[in-house]
Amino acid sequence: MDAPYGQLIEAEPGVARLLAPNPTPYTFTGTQVHLVGRDELAVIDPGPADAAHIDALVRAIGGRPVAAILVTHTHKDHSPGARPLSATTGAPVVGCAPLVIEGGTEAGFDHLYAPDRVLADGESVVVDSRTLTAVHTPGHTSNHLCFADEAAGILFSGDHVMGWSTSVVIPPDGDMGDYVRSLEKLRGRTQDRIYYPAHGEPVAEPQRLVRGMIGHRLQRERQILRRVEAGDRTVERIVAAAYPGLDPRLVPAAGASVLAHLLELAKRGLVSHADEQWSATA
Structure with missing residues (x-):
């Protein structure tokens, strides 16, 4: 633009x-x-x-x-x-x-x-x-x-x-x-x-975009849960695995997004954390 x-x-x-x-x-x-x-x-x-x-x-x-x-x-x-x-x-x-x-x-x-x-x-x-x-x-x-x-x-x-x-x-x-x-x-x-x-x-086409955004967030949530289940215990490791080739300027934003997903998963009892280490509970 x-x-x-x-x-x-x-x-x-x-x-x-x-x-x-x-x-x-x-x-x-x-x-x-x-x-x-x-x-x-x-x-x-x-x-x-x-x-x-x-x-x-x-x-x-x-x-x-x-x-x-x-x-x-x-x-x-x-x-x-x-x-x-x-x-x-x-x-x-x-x-x-x-x-x-x-x-x-x-x-x-x-x-x-x-x-x-x-x-x-x-x-x-x-x-x-x-x-x-x-x-x-x-x-x-x-x-x-x-x-x-x-x-x-x-x-x-x-x-x-x-x-x-x-x-x-x-x-x-x-x-x-x-x-x-x-x-x-x-x-x-x-x-x-x-x-x-x-x-x-x-x-x-706002409805089409919004549906796609919801699907993207749910897909990202499943991906993050799989990374925790596979042994990625920190936000930094999850970002490295989930966002390959990411512009370094956007790494902090990706980390914030991952943390937001983890906190939501924790609310639902699917992950837990201690000392900044995350683990799956199921």
Whole structure:
């Protein structure tokens, strides 16, 4: 995908996107900021608090009133831009709850995030005669929301379903069981004709993709259980066996995913661990 940073691209009537200049191995070409509405706007996931990016976003808004700045979750590539954008436009910050991690903080989260309104599952905001409804989808993070424009058949899927890769699930806040259950929840939403994710291209066949993602996670779970049964006792050994040839930059993400699967298997009594050594219980 080309990366025209700072350029507003119309995806369909009433939906446009602007790409933030924050590419990494975890964000693909960067964070896709979505502008919803015509005469009045909602801005979904304003991205990083980068001055040039915020300036480009303000130019794209073009003086139109911003009714709400919606945030799917509080990773640093999604929510920090809400503060300067709110200060510039006067718009309230609405969406996911602030994240409180028991036992400490994590560097990847925006700990300054302070919404004016938290949306629970099923609650909505109305912008430019469009109703955007929060869909709670924990797993990638415990506070993750998607936003549905149900009349238009649109789901703004944040990081829960992306257009280029599966989401990383990083314990302790990320939870693999919750992630798969949230995928099942989206699979039941047959009214959604298209997803607009925060990373990658729009997803034109969302139900097909979600089914494949569920199958991939279940297959990976079985693979990890087999590796433990075969004698791979540590996350590092499982990663080496399960992800041959992996880009070294992505090894930490793979390790987090493996750990998330192991913790879910442990909840179901299929594995146990002591001193960072894992073993099968059956």
